[in-house]
Amino acid sequence: MKKVAKNIGASFLNQMVNIITNFILPPLIIGTYGSQVNGLVTTIKQLMSYIRLVGAGISIATNHSLYKPLADKDYHRTSGMLNAANSMFNKAGTLFTVLALITSFIYPTFIKGTLDYTLVVILIIVMSIEGASEFFVVGKYKSLLYADQKSYITSLVQTFGIVLSFIFTYILILQQANIVLVLLAASLLYVVRIVFLTTYVRRNYSYLNPKTPPIMSAVEKRNDAFIHQLTGLAILSSQAIVLSIFVGLEAASLYAVYNVVFSGLYSICSQVVSSVAPFLGRTKALDNNIKLRKQFNLVEFSYNLVMSYIYSVCTIMIIPFITIYVGNADINYIDYGVASLFLLFSFFNTIRLPAQYMISVAGHFKETKIKAVIEASISIVLQVVLVNFYGIYGVLIGTAIAIGWRCFDIILYTNKYIISQANKLSLIRMVKIPVVTLILIIINYAFINNEVTTFREWFLLALINSFYSIMTIVLVNIIIERKMFFKTFNFLLKKVF
Template sequence: MRSLNSLRNISYGVGGQLLSNILSFVNRTVFIYTIGISYLGITGLFSNIFSLLSLAELGVGSAISYSLYKPLAEHDIPKIQALMNLYAKSYRLIALIIAVAGLVTCPFIEYIIKDCPDIPYLKVYYLLMLSSTVVSYLFTYKRTIFICDQKAYRDTRNKYFFLILQTILQSVSLLLLGSFTVYLLIATLATFAANLAISYQADKAYPYIREKAATKIDQETKQTIVKNVIAMMMHKISGIIVYSSDNIILSAFLGLEAVGLYSNYYLIMNIITVFLNQIFTAITASVAELYVTGNVEQKREVYHTIYFINFWIVLFCSLSFYFLLNPFVTLWLGEKFLLDNLTVAVLCFYYYNQNMRHTVGTFKNTAGLYWNDRFKPIFESVINIVSSIVLLKFFGIAGVFMGTIVSLMTTSFWVEPFIVYKHVLKMKFRFFLLDYLKYYFFSAVIFGVVFVLNSFVPSGGVIPFIIRCFICLIVPNAMMLIMFRKSKRFKRAVSFLSPVLSKLGPLGRKIKKLGE
């Protein structure tokens, strides 16, 4: 049942994301050619500012979500009601705090943009994006009950319906009106409508959450939530500083054009990142149930199976990005929108190491191990900002992301797996390092082969791009099959993905046969 729910959640997430991504490319193209790259830089910069303001959330959602897994599994309705009531009050307060903080920040917008362009109504645009952020906290807490109850597909279906509708309306409005104001208003209204819809669906599926809690949250649960909120506060601060500071540093030191150039690459890479997030969000509730009911051997087996799948996907994506990003951007927007090769290489290296953390992160979060590495985020944030600013002076845009890599590899890379291996898997940390180095070795070998093959392909043009696509699609996956087809992890991965492979026809049957 766990696998079935996980795969259903993944299917809805990947399907919705695929359609949304196609429309996002259309939307981005229309945006650039109707409004311009400066406005693209504004959206990237303001989004990161609001991510910083969302520090007000302080990990309340994650802490309460963790507390929901057990009562949902045990059908403890009074406790679910109490937790959902607390969630509602918390998010209303958070929305208010973000609104006030956003208004206070508004007068200082021009000071964080180097050579601020003469864009009319800049503060109006800021306020419109602020309203969209504030609205995103209204009713959204109810989507959590679907996610924790292994029914994330219902939330995903709702989210992508409104996201796709928003993207279509925004593209049409740009073509007909060319108005950035209307573009932002559509985003706010779509966010509000999506939250209202999921709230209605949650009330219908779990009618008892509309009722006032008959009992209060017990002292033990309160202490757990408070402890996790304190720990998550530190993680939240670090996460937002690390992931939101890049655009702010680029804007402050290099200007909005640098933000705009990077945002195109971020859009492409984030598409796959969101795919990965969909997969790991979809399996989180199932892993949480395993954590409650499974033994150590089962946890280890599931962990290594998911980690192997994680590695395969991340390796394939990272290689493809390295060889295809610049050729794709050239065909899409033209050479003037390209980043240099060093920056692309750094982005791909960061992407690989960052997304290899998904499996460890999923097991850490479902085990509620927020407190154990509460000091890690402080060091990560400081290292990220200092190293990014220093390296920017020497390497430009690439230096900003080199700094992010430095902060990742000196903190999260080893701290998180150390905790998971100790408290969940009951294994020595050296086994993680051996696994990671082994995967690094295989990645390097496969990268070398793909690099040599791509060196024979001429640059520029549609046909060479298509040839590169085939090389990146076929060679890494074929080499992975050759290297791992006899391993236990491959066989377990095939078994885990069996329902999906069954729908792939002859190809799926061949892969399943290899895993037998």
């Protein structure tokens, strides 16, 4: 439990720092350089996510393969598997660099906007530096630490890199430095995390032998894992790109502002689940199915409590936040339709995380890849078709339909083929979240004044809604899952607090 607490704590710190920095920077970029530059930066980040796909699957496959040798303290096999992963990461890094250069010259010819072609080319090259470092150095170490239940080390190092990068970025923007210099400094300073990760691994894993022959079975599932990475990015990283091509960079900026909030919430939820996933993976590797079922239900129920709180409060607070957050920008960012559609697809994308991680730790990549491809295909086709009729709404509707279908598919598959239990509990837990949200909406609009003009007022309103949300969550869970609620509460008191 100490490692679980460390992983969750470090992940939470990392995500909070990441969210805070991501909240602060977009308004500064919009105010200093305009909405088109903000939309461009967001789009390039998503382009980099796509290009990173050349290495997709290596980390996931390596994580899955390392669970057992690390648990058995088989140092020779661990070294061989890590060397195999390192070889694949280096090849992927070379391909990533080539693709990033090619993209930098081609993509600027497609976007709608008034930005200079040369500026876009340089920005893409500059923002690819961070991605290259992931392949050549960071990737193998992250896989090792994750599989060894020490993801907190990676999280802390990443947090340091984010803070250092943010400080210099913030100063340069206030000085109205050239946007190329701003992003170059951010990329280079974030890369310093390489030094810390390398030092830690060399000191604490001295048994690793770079001369051990690579055991390629460690990455034999990388192609199937790659499909899952590809489809996930195709869905979420295609939105800003589609908007920049079919609507314009200002629409991409509108998307980016709301995405700051919801990607932050997703990151928190994902990090919480991924912090626990290595322990589920080890239990699965040791073939202890009864224990695995108990652990998964505890994780799913606890996660559902967190989700109920986050999405009920977020539903109420999103528009007041955007109103204060953007201020008097060069375009209108207040849009209830965009907020509602973001809430919908983000809910489906986040509620499925415990089941999705179980598929990963169980190594069921091949068995589920067809459904993942169908999900991505539905999303992209609907986005491209509907954007021509409904603009940004069409992109979000297409995403919500695809993710909603796949959400149910993932949960049903995990319960049937990995956990070996009925779907009833998972579906009931899913329904509890909109129930809690609806009750909070009624309470809020019946008794609370939602008009705020400052972040101080917004924070006080968030505290009030948080109180009502927690009380509602407790009441709903006592009514629906009384036994599991008190069992989880007692477990947390005993093991964590």
